[in-house]
Amino acid sequence: MSEPRTPGQVLREARQKDSLTKRTRVLSVVDQLLADNEPVTFTGVARAANVSHWLVYADGVREHIEAARRRQGRTAANDARTSARTPPGWKVEKQLLREDNRRLREDVERLKAAVRRNLGQQLDQFGAADLGARVDELTTDNRRLQDELAKAQARIEQLASQLKEAEDDLAAARTSIRRLIRTENITSTTP
Structure with missing residues (x-):
């Protein structure tokens, strides 16, 4: 039989679940911004996902946002050439x-x-x-x-x-x- 969980364990599991939910929400907001061709910024993502600014700079999330920004930069360069016409x-x-x-x-x-x-x-x-x-x-x-x-x-x-x-x-x-x-x-x- 398993031992009863302590309040600390229950709280830790709840925080982990909440963190995972928020991170998933941030990643989906980044993908949505890319799909809508909206600028991806740390502040914009935090606001759209309704999370703290700290979370968008956290490891694992920051890299995803930076990659999206780089993709948009390449797309913007291509669009600049196209928009010149x-x-x-x-x-x-x-x-x-x-x-x-x-x-x-x-x-x-x-x-x-x-x-x-x-x-x-x-x-x-x-x-x-x-x-x-x-x-x-x-x-x-x-x-x-x-x-x-x-x-x-x-x-x-x-x-x-x-x-x-x-x-x-x-x-x-x-x-x-x-x-x-x-x-x-x-x-x-x-x-």
Whole structure:
């Protein structure tokens, strides 16, 4: 038979499990940032994964983030060569979309923080009898905020779709122009 676990062992196992969960969350955030072509930074990863800055610099996690940053650096160098051929208007449009996305994310975080602060203040003010009604109000507010978040995310997706469609149109126009020029060259060189 096994001996009963001591409180220290139970606490150690709980901390190990929590650490593994947080590290897994950090690694998935890094992979998601790479997939979304978002910049991978230590602060950004810590914020997105909702972990401490200490954890993203810990052994085993730091190396993964640094490797992702190096990959992005190589991709950025390749993109710089490619983007030299794209019109400046597209660069501006892309930057504006990124700024909109960043602003929307900040708005969502600001709204979440405001809800948390207000909830804490209001819970301090209410008695036990008022809490049931207050929970209903907060649930309604939560649904409303989730709807706003969904609308903001839908707007982001809509803008990204419009950008993709415009890029596709631009690529098609370039291909058509190349064919037209090639045809003109062939007809002008034949006697």
